[in-house]
Amino acid sequence: xxxxxxxxxxxxxxxxxxxxxxxxxxxxxxxxxxxxxxxxxxxxxxxxxxxxxxxxxxxxxxxxxxxxxxxxxxxxxxxxxxxxxxxxxxxxxxxxxxxxxxxxxxxxxxxxxxxxxxxxxxxxxxxxxxxxxxxxxxxxxxxxxxxxxxxxxxxxxxxxxxxxxxxxxxxxxxxxxxxxxxxxxxxxxxxxxxxxxxxxxxxxxxxxxxxxxxxxxxxxxxxxxxxxxxxxxxxxxxxxxxxxxxxxxxxxxxxxxxxxxxxxxxxx
Amino acid sequence: xxxxxxxxxxxxxxxxxxxxxxxxxxxxxxxxxxxxxxxxxxxxxxxxxxxxxxxxxxxxxxxxxxxxxxxxxxxxxxxxxxxxxxxxxxxxxxxxxxxxxxxxxxxxxxxxxxxxxxxxxxxxxxxxxxxxxxxxxxxxxxxxxxxxxxxxxxxxxxxxxxxxxxxxxxxxxxxx
Numbered sequence: 246x247x248x249x250x251x252x253x254x255x256x257x258x259x260x261x262x263x264x265x266x267x268x269x270x271x272x273x274x275x276x277x278x279x280x281x282x283x284x285x286x287x288x289x290x291x292x293x294x295x296x297x298x299x300x301x302x303x304x305x306x307x308x309x310x311x312x313x314x315x316x317x318x319x320x321x322x323x324x325x326x327x328x329x330x331x332x333x334x335x336x337x338x339x340x341x342x343x344x345x346x347x348x349x350x351x352x353x354x355x356x357x358x359x360x361x362x363x364x365x366x367x368x369x370x371x372x373x374x375x376x377x378x379x380x381x382x383x384x385x386x387x388x389x390x391x392x393x394x395x396x397x398x399x400x401x402x403x404x405x406x407x408x409x410x411x412x413x414x415x416x417x418x419x420x421x422x423x424x425x426x427x428x429x430x431x432x433x434x435x436x437x438x439x440x441x442x443x444x445x446x447x448x449x450x451x452x453x454x455x456x457x458x459x460x461x462x463x464x465x466x467x468x469x470x471x472x473x474x475x476x477x478x479x480x481x482x483x484x485x486x487x488x489x490x491x492x493x494x495x496x497x498x499x500x501x502x503x504x505x506x507x508x509x510x511x512x513x
Numbered sequence: 514x515x516x517x518x519x520x521x522x523x524x525x526x527x528x529x530x531x532x533x534x535x536x537x538x539x540x541x542x543x544x545x546x547x548x549x550x551x552x553x554x555x556x557x558x559x560x561x562x563x564x565x566x567x568x569x570x571x572x573x574x575x576x577x578x579x580x581x582x583x584x585x586x587x588x589x590x591x592x593x594x595x596x597x598x599x600x601x602x603x604x605x606x607x608x609x610x611x612x613x614x615x616x617x618x619x620x621x622x623x624x625x626x627x628x629x630x631x632x633x634x635x636x637x638x639x640x641x642x643x644x645x646x647x648x649x650x651x652x653x654x655x656x657x658x659x660x661x662x663x664x665x666x667x668x669x670x671x672x673x674x675x676x677x678x679x680x681x682x683x684x685x686x687x688x689x
Binding site: 354355393403501510 | 615616643644
C-alpha cells in the first residue's frame, strides 16, 4: 500500500514504536495474503479481477521491498520510491473496480461509475495534482504533496460514487460496500498522515508515521477480509412482469423515446 | 492552517462515508427500489398530447388579443406554468424510474464495458441536462417561451436564411 515502509523515507524510531510498526506492517501483508488465498478458493477473483490483481501487486511488491531492504540496502531507497510512486497510481484500479460494479444492475447507468471516475481523475489531475509535479520543491516534498493530492482525489471520487449510488438507490452488497469502506478508511488515514508530515516535517512526524501507515493498511485489509470472506450476491428487488420484459435493448428504446419527446418539445 | 483544513476534510469524508455506507446496507431494502414503478408516460399518447396544450400559447393569446381579457390571460399563463412544471417533473420522475429498473436478464462480464452502455449513458445524461434546462426555462420565462434560443436574426443559420428568402420572395411579389 501507499505508505508501507515509510520508515525508508523517514527516520525510524527505536524500541516499542519500531516494533509496533513492523508488527502492523506484517499484519497487513498477512491479511492481504489471506485474502488472495480466500479469493482464489471462493473464485471471487473472477468477480473482482482488478481488485485482486491490485492485492496481488501490493502483496508481491511489499515482499520484494522487504527483501531488497534486507539483502540490498544500497538499492533500497530507489526501489522504495519507485514502488511508492507506482502504488499511488495503481490504487486507482480499486476505484475502477468499484465504479464498474456499483451500477452494474442498471443498464442505463452501467458506465456512469467509470465516467465519473475518469472525469474527476482527469479534471483534478490537471488542476490539482499536476501543478505539484510542474513546480518541484525538492523530491520528498514533491512526492508528499503528490501523494496527498492523489489521496484527496481518490477520496473525492469515492465520496461521489457513494453519493450517486445512494441517489439512485443502488444496492451495493456486502462485498462492494466492504471494499468501499475499507478503502475509505485507508484514504482517510492517508490524508491525515500526509498532512501531518507536511505540516510538522518528516523528522518530527516520522515516529508516528512509522506505525500509523501500516496501521492504516492493516485496518483496511481487516475490513476487506471480513467483507470479502464469502461471495454475497447483491440483493435485488422482486421483478414485476414489466421489469422482466426489460433488457438493455428495450431500455435503449425507451430512453430514445424519452429523448425524442423532449427534443420535440424543445424545438417547438 | 492547511493541516487543519485537510484534517477537517478527512473527518467530514469519513463521517459522510460511514453515513452513506450505513444507509446502503444490503439488508435494508431501499425505499427507492421497493416503490412501485408507474407506467411510462411516453407510451401514453393522451399524456403526451397534454404537453401540446400546456405549451401552446394560442389560448392565452386569444384571451388577451381577441377577447381583450389580459388579466384572465395572465391567470391562464400562470396556471399553465404550474402545470407545465408538474408535467416536466412527472416526465423526469418516470425517466428516473426507468433508469432505476435493474436488468433481470443474465449478463456476462463482457457486456459491462460495451459501446452500447456508453450510448445508454449518453442518452441518460442528455435527457437529464435537457429536462433540467427546460424546467429552468419554464420556471424563469413561463411555458410559452421558446426553449431553444432563436437564431432568426442570423442570416447564416438555416432559420435565418429561410426568413431572408421569404422576405425576398414577398418583396418580389410586391414589386410585380
